[in-house]
Every structure is written in C-alpha cells, then in structure tokens.
Amino acid sequence: MNTLTETISETEQHISFGNIASEKLTPERKLAIDTFNRSGFPSLKDEEWKYLDLSVLKNTPFNHQAPACTKLSLSDIEKYKVAGADAITLVFINGVYCPELSSQNRDSGFSIESVESELASRWLGKLAKADEPFIALNTAFHHGGLLIHINAEQEVKQTIHLLHFNDSRHEAVAAYPRNLVVAEKNSKVQLIATYHSLNNFTSLTNSVTEFFVGENAFVEYDVKQDENEKALQINYVYAQQKRDSVFDISTVTIGGKMVRNNLNIALTETGGTAHLNGLTVGGKNQTVDNHTLVDHASPHCESFQLYKNILDDNAHGIFNGKIFVRQDAQKTNAFQSSKNVLLSDDAVMNAKPQLEIYADDVKCSHGATTGQLDEEALFYFRSRGIGKKDALALLNYAFAGDVIEKINNDALKADLLKLLAQKLNTEIEFEI
Amino acid sequence: MLSIKNLKANIEDKEILKGLNLEINPGEVHAIMGPNGSGKSTLASVLAGREEYNVTDGEVIFKGENILEMAPEDRARKGIFLAFQYPIEIPGVSNANFMKTAVNEVRKSKGLAPLDSKEFLKLMREKMQLVQVDKTMTQRSVNEGFSGGEKKRNEIFQMAMLEPELGVLDETDSGLDIDALRIVADGVNALRDGKRSFIVITHYQRLLDYIVPDFVHVLYKGRIVKSGTKELALELEEKGYDWIKEEVEI
Numbered sequence: 125m126n127t128l129t130e131t132i133s134e135t136e137q138h139i140s141f142g143n144i145a146s147e148k149l150t151p152e153r154k155l156a157i158d159t160f161n162r163s164g165f166p167s168l169k170d171e172e173w174k175y176l177d178l179s180v181l182k183n184t185p186f187n188h189q190a191p192a193c194t195k196l197s198l199s200d201i202e203k204y205k206v207a208g209a210d211a212i213t214l215v216f217i218n219g220v221y222c223p224e225l226s227s228q229n230r231d232s233g234f235s236i237e238s239v240e241s242e243l244a245s246r247w248l249g250k251l252a253k254a255d256e257p258f259i260a261l262n263t264a265f266h267h268g269g270l271l272i273h274i275n276a277e278q279e280v281k282q283t284i285h286l287l288h289f290n291d292s293r294h295e296a297v298a299a300y301p302r303n304l305v306v307a308e309k310n311s312k313v314q315l316i317a318t319y320h321s322l323n324n325f326t327s328l329t330n331s332v333t334e335f336f337v338g339e340n341a342f343v344e345y346d347v348k349q350d351e352n353e354k355a356l357q358i359n360y361v362y363a364q365q366k367r368d369s370v371f372d373i374s375t376v377t378i379g380g381k382m383v384r385n386n387l388n389i390a391l392t393e394t395g396g397t398a399h400l401n402g403l404t405v406g407g408k409n410q411t412v413d414n415h416t417l418v419d420h421a422s423p424h425c426e427s428f429q430l431y432k433n434i435l436d437d438n439a440h441g442i443f444n445g446k447i448f449v450r451q452d453a454q455k456t457n458a459f460q461s462s463k464n465v466l467l468s469d470d471a472v473m474n475a476k477p478q479l480e481i482y483a484d485d486v487k488c489s490h491g492a493t494t495g496q497l498d499e500e501a502l503f504y505f506r507s508r509g510i511g512k513k514d515a516l517a518l519l520n521y522a523f524a525g526d527v528i529e530k531i532n533n534d535a536l537k538a539d540l541l542k543l544l545a546q547k548l549n550t551e552i553e554f555e556i
Numbered sequence: 557m558l559s560i561k562n563l564k565a566n567i568e569d570k571e572i573l574k575g576l577n578l579e580i581n582p583g584e585v586h587a588i589m590g591p592n593g594s595g596k597s598t599l600a601s602v603l604a605g606r607e608e609y610n611v612t613d614g615e616v617i618f619k620g621e622n623i624l625e626m627a628p629e630d631r632a633r634k635g636i637f638l639a640f641q642y643p644i645e646i647p648g649v650s651n652a653n654f655m656k657t658a659v660n661e662v663r664k665s666k667g668l669a670p671l672d673s674k675e676f677l678k679l680m681r682e683k684m685q686l687v688q689v690d691k692t693m694t695q696r697s698v699n700e701g702f703s704g705g706e707k708k709r710n711e712i713f714q715m716a717m718l719e720p721e722l723g724v725l726d727e728t729d730s731g732l733d734i735d736a737l738r739i740v741a742d743g744v745n746a747l748r749d750g751k752r753s754f755i756v757i758t759h760y761q762r763l764l765d766y767i768v769p770d771f772v773h774v775l776y777k778g779r780i781v782k783s784g785t786k787e788l789a790l791e792l793e794e795k796g797y798d799w800i801k802e803e804v805e806i
Contacts, residue, residue, distance in 0.1 A: 224798040403758050504644050508634035508714065509665070517656065522648025522697075 125486045136219040145368035151235075156254040161185045163257045176384055176413050184326045186298035189266050191400055193222035195291050196322075204287055204320055209535035211285040211316070215435040218291055219301040220268030231249045233278030234313065238523070239269035239304050247271070247304050251334045251362035251388070258358045262332045266302030272315075276308035276338070283533055284315045287333070290355065292323035301331040307341040310365075314344045316536055319380075321351040326381075328356045337371050339393070344372045346531050348540060351380040355407065360386045365425075368395035374531050376540055377404045377412045378547050383422050384413040389451075391418070391425035402431040405520075405547045406439030406471075413442035416460075420453040429460040432527050434520050446478040447490065461491040465523060466499055467516075517548040545555035557582045557753055564613035564778075572598040574778030575614070580722070585749045587764055587789060588757045591776035591797045596757045597641060599775070600726040603755075604638035605631050616663030618722065630703050631685040632658075633665035637713035637720035641727040646698040649708065652680065654698050662718055683716040684736050687743035723747065724755045728764040732760030738761055760794035774800055 161466055165182055166173035201215055214236070215225040222239075230236075236467055239248060248271075256259040282395070287376045290299045307313055321327050337343050349357065357380055363371045377383050389398045404412040418427040433441035446460045477490035497519060505515035531537045557734060558580040565573040568713045572595045580586055590596050602609050603616065605628035616621050623631050648652070659679070660670040662782050671679065680694060687709045699707050709726050712778065725744070729737055744767050756767055764772070773780045774790040776797070782788065792800075 498644075498646050501646050503606060503628060504640070505654075505658075506628035506644070507632055507638050507640075508654070508718065509629050509662040510658050511629045511661065512627070513662070514657070515629075518649060518654075519646070522646065525648050 131443070136556075138179060148524070153264045156260040159254050160257055160264065161247055163255075163260070166310070167259055171439060172415065172444070173254065175329040175440075176382070180326065180382065181328060181358075184296050185325075186296045186328055187390065188298045188300070190218045190291065190295070190297040190299070191286055192217040192220035192291070193224065193267070196225060196289065197464055198225060198418040201287065201289075204289075204318065206316065206318070206535050208537045208538065209283055209285065209316070209533065211283040211449040211535075213285045213287055214270065216269070216286065216288045216301055217297040218289070218297055219266060219329075220381075221270050229340075229515065230383040233280040233311070234274040234284070236270050236272050239266070239271050241271060243273070244304055244513060247306055247334060247336055247363040249334075251364055251390070252286060252332045256360070258330050259332055259360055262300045262360075264299070264331050266332070269302035269304070271304045274307045274311040274313045274341075275307075277310045279312040280314070282311065282453050283536075286315065286317040288317065288319045288329065290319075290321045290323065290329050290351070291486070292325040292327035292354070293320065294325070296325040296327065296330040298350055300543075301333075303331075303333045304399070305333065305343065305345075306336045306338075307337040307338055307343050310340050311338065311429070312342040314533055315441040316346050316348070316533065318348040319351055319353040319357065323354050325354065327351070327355050328408040329367040330358045330362045334409065335361070335371065337363060337365045337369040339366040339370045341366070342370045344532055346533060346536055347373070347375045348536070348543075349375070349380055350543065351383075353381050355380045355381070356509075357383045357385075359384065361531075362388045362390075363391045363398070364392055365398065367393035372399040372405065372530075372532075374527065375414065377406070378543055380412070381409060382411045385413070385415065386404045388415045390419045391427065392420060392421050394422045394424045395424070396425040398425075398427045399530065399532060400427070400429040400431075401527050401530045402436070402443075403524050404441055405524060405544065406431045406433065406435045406441055408439070411420060411440040411442070414444070416445045416448050418458065420447070420449040420456045420458060422455045423452060423456070425453065426457040426461070427459070430527060430530070431462045432524060433464040433473055434467065435464065435473060436467040438468070438470040439475045441493070443474070443491070444476045444478070446480070447481075447488060449483050449486055449488065450482040451482040452486045456486040456488065457496065458486070458488045462490075462492040463523075464494040465520065466493075467497060467520075489531070513549075520548050521545065557619060559617040560729065561615050561617075562597075563616060564612045565598060566610045566612055566790045567598070567608055571612070572609075572778055573602065575734055576779055577790055578773065578780060580753050580755070582721075582753055583748075583770045584771065585748065585756060586767035586790070587772045587786075588755060588775050588780075589759065589772060589789060589792055591760075592754070592759070593799075594775045595778045596775055597726055597757075600638055600724050600755070600757055601642075603631075603636060604628060620803070629661070630665075630722075632718070633662050635721035635722065637715045637723045639708075639715060639725045639728050641730060643699050643707045645700045645702070651696055651698050651699050652694040654679065655694075655714060658714070659717055679717065683713060686716050686746050687712045688739050689713045695734070704731040705739075708732060708736065708740050711757050712740055716743065716747060720752070722753050722755070724757070726757050727759060729758055729760060730758075735762065738766060742785055761789045764789045776800060776804055
C-alpha cells in the first residue's frame with residue numbers, strides 16, 4: 125500500500141506521517157506529494173523565503189493526521205468567540221470542520237459542504253496551485269474543510285466566523301485547514317477567521333483558503349492570529365475577483381512563534397477593488413512574515429495595501445509586497461504602504477516593496493518606513509503627566525489602531541483593540 | 557514657589573544657560589524676553605525635563621523640592637505645565653482621550669479617584685469655553701491638521717484641564733494673528749487666580765499687552781541681565797535689544 129508516510133519521509137526524515145487509506149489518495153493528492161518530493165521545503169536561498177528560518181518547522185516530528193473534533197466541548201470554545209458579534213461560528217479543529225461544535229442555525233443566504241464534494245471540485249485548487257511546497261503539503265493532507273457558498277443576490281447578514289484550533293496538547297500536530305469561499309454575483313458576506321493554539325508541543329497550521337468573488341460581490345475577510353509561543357503558521361489566501369467586486373482583507377497577528385502569510389489577489393476583470401491591511405505586534409522570539417501579491421490584470425481596478433509592524437525584543441518582521449500591473453490594466457490605482465516601528469535594538473524589520481508595471485496609464489505608489497518611536501511625541505505625553513510606559517503604549521496603540529479601524533465589523537474591532545491593549549501591556553483605558 | 561539658582565545647562569556640549577537666577581512667588585506672572593538664541597526656549601525645556609538638555613550646575617526648587625532629577629511626567633504631576641512652542645501632531649489619539657488619560661494620571665498621583673466619562677465631559681466642556689475650543693477639536697487627533705492658532709489654543713486648553721500651579725508658555729504668541737492672540741491671552745488670564753504662577757516667554761512685547769506681567773526679565777547669553785516691571789517690555793519694544801547688549805558688554 126502506498127501510504128503518505130513512505131512517500132514523503134523519503135525526502136524529510138524528521139517528519140513522521142500518519143496513515144491515510146489508499147482509497148483516499150486522490151490523483152490530486154498523489155500529484156501534490158510528487159511535487160513536494162521534487163521541491164522539498166523552501167530554503168533561505170529561495171528569494172521568496174530568504175528572510176524566514178524554517179528550521180524548527182523542518183525539524184519537528186509532526187503528526188499530520190491527528191484526530192480532531194472529539195477533544196473539545198462546546199464550553200471549551202465559548203471564550204474564543206468574538207464577544208458581541210452576531211456570528212455563525214464554524215469550528216475547525218486541526219483543520220477539520222466540527223459540526224457538533226458549530227452554529228446549528230444558519231442564515232439562509234449561504235450553504236456549506238465538504239471541500240471534497242463534487243460541487244467544490246469546480247473551484248478547489250484552481251487558484252492555489254500545488255507547485256508551492258506548502259500548498260502541496262496542504263493539498264496532500266487536508267481533509268474535512270468546507271466550501272462556503274454564498275448564493276447570488278444574497279447578503280449574509282450574520283458574520284461567518286471560522287474558528288480554528290490547533291490541538292497539540294499531546295503531540296506535535298500539523299493541521300491543514302483547507303477552505304473555499306465562493307461569493308456569487310451581487311452577494312455580500314463578511315467572514316472572520318481566528319487562529320488559536322492549544323499546545324504543549326510545537327504546532328503547525330498550514331492553511332489554504334481560496335476566495336472566488338463574483339461580479340459586484342463584496343467579501344470582507346478579517347483574520348486574527350493569536351496563537352501561542354510554540355505555534356507555527358504558514359497560510360495562503362487566494363482571491364480571484366470578477367467585475368466590480370470588492371475584496372477586503374485585514375490580517376492582525378498578535379501571537380505565534382512564526383507566522384507566514386501569503387496573500388494573492390487577482391483582479392481579473394474591470395472595476396475590482398481590493399484592500400489589504402496588516403498589523404503585526406511582535407515580541408520575544410516572534411517572526412511574522414507577510415507576503416502579498418496583487419495582480420492587476422484588468423483596467424480600472426484599485427488596490428490599497430497598508431501593513432504595519434510594531435516589533436519589540438528580538439521580534440523579526442518581514443513584509444514583501446508586490447504589485448503587478450499587466451499591460452492591459454490601464455487606469456490602475458495601486459498603493460502600498462509599509463510602516464514599522466522598532467521598540468528595541470534587537471528587533472529587525474525587512475521590508476521589500478516591489479512594483480512591476482507594464483501599463484502606461486496608471487497611478488501606483490509604494491513606501492516603506494521603519495523607525496524608532498517618536499521621542500518628541502513621547503516627551504509631549506510625559507509633559508502632560510502620562511508616564512513613559514503608558515505614553516509608549518498609547519502611542520503604539522494609536523499607530524496600530526488605524527489598521528484595526530479599517531475593519532468594518534465593530535465586535536471584532538473592539539475585540540482586537542482589547543487584545544492590542546493587552547499585548548502592549550497597559551491598563552490605560554483606551555477609546556478611539 | 558519656584559526658585560532657580562545658578563542654573564547652567566548644555567545641549568550637545570554647548571553651554572546655553574550660564575548661571576540663571578529667578579524667583580517666582582505664587583500668583584506672579586513673569587515675562588522672559590530676549591533676543592534669539594539667548595536661551596529662552598532652553599529654560600522652558602529644562603523646566604519641563606526635556607532629556608536632550610544636560611544640566612551641569614545649579615538647582616531648580618519647585619514647591620520645596622529640587623525637580624532636576626525628576627522625570628517629565630513627575631514634574632507635570634507636581635504642577636508644572638509647558639505650553640509648547642511647536643506642539644507636535646499625534647495621529648490616532650483623540651484630544652479628548654489624550655486629556656482624559658493625562659487628567660486621570662495627574663489625579664492618581666495626588667491620590668484622587670479617576671474621573672469617569674461623565675465627570676470628565678463636564679470638566680472638558682467647562683474648559684473648552686475658556687479658549688473657544690469646540691467639540692470637533694476635542695474629537696480630532698491631537699494637533700493633527702490643526703492651524704497654528706488651533707494648536708496654541710489647544711495648549712492653553714490642556715493647561716486649563718490639568719490646572720497646574722506653574723504654567724510655562726514658550727513663545728505661545730509666535731505665529732498667531734491678533735484675534736488668535738487675544739483668545740489665547742484671554743484663556744491664560746482666566747487661569748490667573750492669584751495663586752497660579754506663569755512664566756511667559758516671548759520675543760515680542762505685543763503678547764504682554766494682553767497678558768500683563770508683574771515682572772519682565774531680559775535673558776541674554778544664558779543669564780538674566782535685566783529685570784523690571786511691564787514698562788521694561790515697552791522700552792524693549794521701542795529700543796530693541798541693542799542697548800541691553802551694550803550694557804552687558806560693558
């Protein structure tokens with residue numbers, strides 16, 4: 125029997141793999157394994173990975189087929205919900221959808237089914253190609269993810285909350301969430317994804333989410349990454365936008381030892397708009413890497429990127445943002461800004477904006493600034509009686525707050541601001 | 557209330573204050589004038605505790621304590637307020653939130669309970685009238701996009717909110733037209749209560765028509781070289797600083 129264990133362990137000796145019955149090995153999974161076997165993990169020599177040290181990930185023996193839904197109860201997950209949000213909660217443990225932990229009553233505007241269903245196969249893997257090593261791994265191992273299908277002309281009134289846990293309490297688990305969101309013509313939906321870890325052991329979450337945004341559809345996707353100091357994450361988000369559609373994504377990274385987010389937006393038809401916002405508040409031993417690619421393939425599209433990092437201790441922030449404007453994409457507006465504050469001498473930021481423009485009638489700009497905290501502003505606060513620590517927190521809070529302000533979901537916004545105040549270690553009562 | 561004795565201060569090894577003496581009693585308004593580069597703003601910065609300045613000698617006793625070793629926030633909590641010459645813009649922090657934090661930090665240092673939102677709003681509304689600060693100004697980010705006049709009014713508003721015992725106004729009149737100057741001066745005058753003292757640093761006599769000082773001092777080359785009453789300011793306006801320089805050089 126040709127198990128995944130035998131196949132992949134030939135190339136990566138340190139990783140132990142569980143067993144998957146051979147009948148589950150679809151041609152796509154087999155192909156993904158072959159692809160991974162040829163490439164192996166990315167190395168620091170690879171341009172797209174040159175700032176990210178993957179050695180912990182490579183050297184940890186993960187269980188790739190950990191059992192999932194039975195290990196948590198409804199009361200366990202309650203505190204991870206977003207307070208005050210009118211949300212439909214879909215719970216994923218180790219990448220597997222757990223219906224018994226998820227909301228039972230659902231808005232009528234959408235349906236869910238397995239990402240391995242006949243219907244899902246129309247979209248699955250059409251954007252996320254297995255020639256990327258981590259997409260190959262996800263494609264080989266994912267199981268139990270969802271297709272979230274929003275019907276044409278429907279507005280989903282409630283927020284859809286994808287609540288992800290990696291349960292590595294008893295062993296190191298590699299989870300492979302694989303989800304698909306299809307928003308048909310003239311639909312509107314707001315999704316939240318939050319990532320949490322339950323671990324004593326190192327955990328890996330390697331997720332792939334593909335969005336198909338139909339004509340004049342609106343999709344907002346806000347991601348909160350709040351895992352703990354043993355958690356590793358490699359995420360891929362792909363979005364393909366049709367005519368006059370809007371796709372907004374905000375990624376807020378507070379926790380996790382190493383987080384790599386890959387965001388690929390394709391504006392394939394005229395009139396599309398994309399907003400990409402990112403905030404990282406990194407501290408001790410944290411590495412957070414945001415890679416974005418916005419592909420302007422059609423005229424009259426707009427994209428706006430704002431990525432901010434606040435890095436303390438020996439945190440390492442990476443931003444690599446690429447805007448690609450194809451020859452036909454006239455009248456493109458594409459803007460990108462990366463702003464970073466280093467709070468300690470040991471913190472490091474690598475920012476690499478890239479513009480590739482093949483059209484001649486476009487407005488594009490990018491800018492990256494990395495600096496220390498504004499001493500003059502700090503003195504101003506202190507001269508009004510606000511202590512140094514609180515002044516610092518208030519200034520950082522303000523710096524970070526404008527990314528969070530871009531999120532349209534008020535409950536999530538409040539949740540994130542609270543988390544931010546905690547991370548900045550202040551008791552000051554904040555309002556924006 | 558404030559006693560400055562033989563104060564010497566450097567910035568980047570250049571001595572700016574070279575033995576400055578000044579005595580201020582409760583309720584007094586002292587104007588400090590002087591040509592450019594005489595050390596006026598340095599004095600304001602040293603009093604507020606700006607870290608770039610290095611005090612090499614002398615003492616500053618405020619309410620019986622030498623403040624030179626104190627952090628800026630502790631000086632503020634003790635009752636010293638600096639109205640900045642160039643107030644900085646701070647995006648993302650609303651004026652109201654900033655003031656609420658500051659007011660409550662000062663209260664905490666005095667062992668007072670923090671104001672809740674309702675009490676704070678009441679206090680703010682009261683003080684807003686003093687310098688014609690409107691609601692939109694309190695809701696905007698601190699000084700962000702403010703005109704020169706709005707920034708200076710905001711400084712006086714903050715002073716009114718924090719109710720210091722000593723207000724140091726560092727060239728608050730610079731860049732103000734006559735109407736803005738009057739609003740700012742009215743705000744300061746409203747805070748004169750017979751106990752609160754002020755140091756009004758200015759290059760021009762004009763401001764002193766509105767904020768009438770008890771004493772006028774001329775700062776030149778890091779020392780106070782001449783002191784008098786408000787008439788001295790008029791004399792300076794008329795004759796400039798050259799005669800003072802000549803007196804000093806002899």
